Amino acid sequence: xxxxxxxxxxxxxRELYRAILAEGGRIxxxxxxxxxxxxxxxxxxLGLLIFRIPDNAYSAVNPRAVGERIGADLxxxxxxxxARAAAVPDLLDDLTQAYDTxxxxxxxxxxxxxxxxxxxxxxxxxxxxxxxxxxxLAAQPGPVHPRAHRxxxxxxxxxxxxxxxxxRTLYGPQARSDREHFEFAAEATKAGSQVRVLDAPFNRIIxxxxxxxxxxxxxxxxxxxxxxxxxxxxxxxxxxxxxxQQAEVVDWASLAAGSSPSAQEQVGRLLARGLTQRAIATxxxxxxxxxxxxxxxxxxxxxxxxxxxxxxxxRGSRDA
Numbered sequence: 010x011x012x013x014x015x016x017x018x019x020x021x022x023r024e025l026y027r028a029i030l031a032e033g034g035r036i037x038x039x040x041x042x043x044x045x046x047x048x049x050x051x052x053x054x055l056g057l058l059i060f061r062i063p064d065n066a067y068s069a070v071n072p073r074a075v076g077e078r079i080g081a082d083l084x085x086x087x088x089x090x091x092a093r094a095a096a097v098p099d100l101l102d103d104l105t106q107a108y109d110t111x112x113x114x115x116x117x118x119x120x121x122x123x124x125x126x127x128x129x130x131x132x133x134x135x136x137x138x139x140x141x142x143x144x145x146l147a148a149q150p151g152p153v154h155p156r157a158h159r160x161x162x163x164x165x166x167x168x169x170x171x172x173x174x175x176x177r178t179l180y181g182p183q184a185r186s187d188r189e190h191f192e193f194a195a196e197a198t199k200a201g202s203q204v205r206v207l208d209a210p211f212n213r214i215i216x217x218x219x220x221x222x223x224x225x226x227x228x229x230x231x232x233x234x235x236x237x238x239x240x241x242x243x244x245x246x247x248x249x250x251x252x253x254q255q256a257e258v259v260d261w262a263s264l265a266a267g268s269s270p271s272a273q274e275q276v277g278r279l280l281a282r283g284l285t286q287r288a289i290a291t292x293x294x295x296x297x298x299x300x301x302x303x304x305x306x307x308x309x310x311x312x313x314x315x316x317x318x319x320x321x322x323x324r325g326s327r328d329a
Contacts, residue, residue: 016051016055017055018048018051018052018055018057019048019051021045021047021048022048022051022052024048025045025048025049025052026052026057026058026069029058029067029069030069034068034069035064035066035067035068035069036049036058036066036067037064037065037066038065038066038067039065049067052067053067055075055079056070056075056078056079057069057070057072057075058070121226121234121235121236122234122235122237123226123232123233123234123235124232124233124235125227125231125232126231127230127231130223130230130231130233131158133223133233133235134215134223135165137215137217137221137223138165138169138217140217141217141218141220141221142169142172142173142174142218143173143174143175143218144174144175144176144177144217144218144219145169145174145175145176145177145215145216145217145218146177146214146215146216146219146246146249147176147177147178147179147214147215147216148178148179148207148211148212148213148214148215148249148252149178149179149180149181149213150179150180150181150207150210150211150212150213151181151213152190159193163193163196163197163200166197166200166202167200167201170200170201170202175203176197176201176202176203177202177203177204177205177249177253178194178197178202178203178204178205179204179205179206179207179211179249179252179253179256180194180204180205180206180207181206181207181211181294182206182207182208182291182292182293182294183293183294184206184259184294185206185259185264185275185293185294186272186293186294186295187294191259191261191264191265192265194259194261194264194265195261195262195264195265196265197261198261198262199262204259204261205253205256205257205258205259206256206257206259207252207255207256207257208256208257208288208291208292209252209255211252212224212225213225213230214245214249216242216245216246216249219242219243219246220237220239220242221235221236221237221242222235222236222237222241222242222245222246223235223236224236272293272295272299272303273303273306273307275293276289276293276300276303276304276307277303277307277323279292279293280304280307280316280319280320280323281320281323283320286300286301286304286316304316304319307319307323311323
């Protein structure tokens with residue numbers, strides 16, 4: 010079957026067609042100017058002109074009939090493509106079965122599978138992302154992705170979201186003060202991901218479509234445990250949801266743009282909310298000694314003799 014015609018006549022061909030209609034709907038070969046030959050050929054290929062050998066001339070054809078013919082050809086071609094698309098899964102069934110039954114280089118133990126080596130773990134994550142395209146939950150309390158893998162990770166995040174998936178990520182409090190952290194978060198949120206900060210201890214984990222979970226099984230994250238038990242994964246996802254509700258929404262774009270408050274201002278705000286020196290240090294990812302230095306400067310600034318007076322005065326200043 011010939012390929013259906015998709016190109017419509019250009020402006021020159023349309024003008025010539027109207028001129029032919031104005032002359033009675035016919036044009037003899039010897040009347041065709043050299044500059045009109047391309048337009049005649051285009052109209053002929055579309056079926057808007059038909060050559061009459063006895064008359065040695067072209068006759069105009071009703072565009073309605075041409076449109077119906079092209080539409081029928083396109084519908085027939087679409088039906089053929091749909092039939093081919095429906096048959097593709099069956100044609101690849103043997104490969105699908107081979108993929109599902111292939112070993113993942115993971116050893117079973119205690120009801121979970123274990124994968125060793127960062128390269129194998131990244132390969133497994135890539136598989137899970139493709140196999141579970143709807144929702145990804147990630148808790149990352151430690152450092153952000155190594156610089157060498159950051160662009161690749163952002164590209165995967167963008168593709169995942171563009172295909173309809175959602176991504177939610179939890180960071181530790183140090184993310185607000187670490188430039189690599191908040192710049193990566195700014196790019197991720199710009200792509201459509203959601204990133205929050207949790208000021209409480211939590212463990213690293215990635216959950217794919219609430220179906221399978223991946224969590225560390227050895228120091229330095231060089232061994233991963235794969236959990237696929239539905240009850241266990243559902244529990245882990247519920248824990249993540251609870252942590253997500255407790256986490257703080259952060260304006261990552263402002264942080265990356267450099268419009269974030271200084272460390273001293275952040276210490277003051279948290280102090281005004283009643284947090285202790287240790288809690289402030291944990292939340293901001295600073296040492297207690299550094300926080301103590303900021304508090305000393307704030308006490309001098311507000312002329313406060315005690316920490317209680319400082320917090321009281323700062324609350325009053327904030328309310329004002």
